[in-house]
Amino acid sequence: MKVTIERAALLRALGHVHRVVERRTTIPILANVLIDARDGALTLKATDLDLEITEKTAAEVGQAGATTLPAHTLYDIVRKLPEGAQVSLDESGETGQLTLRSGRSRFNLSTLPESDFPDVTSGEFSHKFSLPPADLKRLIEKTQFAISTEETRYYLNGIYVHAMEVDGQLMLRAVATDGHRLARLELPAPEGCSGMPGVILPRKAVQEVQKLIEDAQGEVLVELSTNKMRFSFGDALLTTKLIDGTFPDYARVIPANNDKRLTVERDVFAKAVDRVSTISSERGRAVKLALTPGKLVLSVTNPDQGSAVEELEADYDGEPLDVGFNARYLLDITQQLDSDTALFKLADPGSPTLIQDRDGANALYVLMPMRV
Numbered sequence: 001m002k003v004t005i006e007r008a009a010l011l012r013a014l015g016h017v018h019r020v021v022e023r024r025t026t027i028p029i030l031a032n033v034l035i036d037a038r039d040g041a042l043t044l045k046a047t048d049l050d051l052e053i054t055e056k057t058a059a060e061v062g063q064a065g066a067t068t069l070p071a072h073t074l075y076d077i078v079r080k081l082p083e084g085a086q087v088s089l090d091e092s093g094e095t096g097q098l099t100l101r102s103g104r105s106r107f108n109l110s111t112l113p114e115s116d117f118p119d120v121t122s123g124e125f126s127h128k129f130s131l132p133p134a135d136l137k138r139l140i141e142k143t144q145f146a147i148s149t150e151e152t153r154y155y156l157n158g159i160y161v162h163a164m165e166v167d168g169q170l171m172l173r174a175v176a177t178d179g180h181r182l183a184r185l186e187l188p189a190p191e192g193c194s195g196m197p198g199v200i201l202p203r204k205a206v207q208e209v210q211k212l213i214e215d216a217q218g219e220v221l222v223e224l225s226t227n228k229m230r231f232s233f234g235d236a237l238l239t240t241k242l243i244d245g246t247f248p249d250y251a252r253v254i255p256a257n258n259d260k261r262l263t264v265e266r267d268v269f270a271k272a273v274d275r276v277s278t279i280s281s282e283r284g285r286a287v288k289l290a291l292t293p294g295k296l297v298l299s300v301t302n303p304d305q306g307s308a309v310e311e312l313e314a315d316y317d318g319e320p321l322d323v324g325f326n327a328r329y330l331l332d333i334t335q336q337l338d339s340d341t342a343l344f345k346l347a348d349p350g351s352p353t354l355i356q357d358r359d360g361a362n363a364l365y366v367l368m369p370m371r372v
Contacts, residue, residue: 001065001091003037013055017046021071032068054237066114121239125223129192133216139174142185148178155245162198182366200243258345260318270334276308277327287327288372324372
């Protein structure tokens with residue numbers, strides 16, 4: 001194999017694929033990136049057996065061929081080369097070695113045969129549809145903060161993506177929950193979603209999709225089956241296994257009859273929560289909301305540090321109510337709201353609270369209260 005490529009193009013492609021490679025792996029081939037040169041292009045592929053990223057970039061191919069190289073070492077070498085440099089890769093020397101040249105630099109790198117590299121992308125996809133990058137980004141960004149990190153409840157370690165009919169219109173929904181809070185966003189379903197299986201997209205795949213969206217040109221093609229999902233971002237292709245589990249019936253925890261309505265200025269509220277929570281204990285992080293008509297009082301009491309109180313104007317005309325929430329969770333949710341106001345629909349100190357921008361918004365959040 002002989003190929004010449006611009007450093008910037010190689011670095012960009014390696015930047016996307018090398019992140020999938022685990023730094024510690026007991027299977028040597030999984031530490032490598034597959035490079036395949038043919039037809040005026042260099043294709044790079046990396047996998048951890050659950051997730052695979054492939055990216056194709058233009059290159060000058062002198063002799064077609066394929067091999068695998070240590071992913072992180074190759075990325076570090078190319079990253080440290082000067083800007084504007086040309087990189088040549090030559091595997092025509094001794095077996096098991098590839099020579100990388102750029103300017104006056106020369107590296108001899110150990111290779112492993114391309115035939116050992118696993119293929120995790122085989123199989124058919126039953127459904128496919130296209131999404132604008134902005135819609136896919138929104139589905140992920142508005143829900144991913146609520147993904148559970150508790151490995152024992154593995155079926156919560158991702159975003160549940162499914163299609164369902166709402167008031168006669170098919171909607172594409174993304175839902176994530178960790179048992180303390182829940183995030184749900186829905187968008188009009190693109191063509192091709194009808195009858196698709198509900199799937200759980202794993203956390204690591206979610207993070208990689210987020211990074212690839214930033215460079216996406218044009219619509220993102222999404223293909224899925226019951227156990228795999230693939231995203232096509234132009235020259236980059238991400239394929240992931242899905243979480244094999246049943247997502248809980250989240251509709252049961254979304255309150256429908258919370259009759260107490262609190263409306264506050266989102267930014268003012270978030271800054272006040274941040275200030276009073278400064279003295280909350282790391283373990284508890286509880287902030288108390290005392291609601292009375294036209295007024296909201298935030299307070300935190302920490303036996304070791306003291307107490308803090310802040311009073312805000314608020315639109316509330318229900319019966320007086322005291323309720324406690326985790327301050328971090330409150331801030332996470334208010335950061336997701338798009339409008340200048342936050343609408344809280346409450347029932348009592350022990351029931352879940354619904355938080356939205358406004359009635360009927362396509363994003364909704366549910367937060368479980370804490371004892372204070």
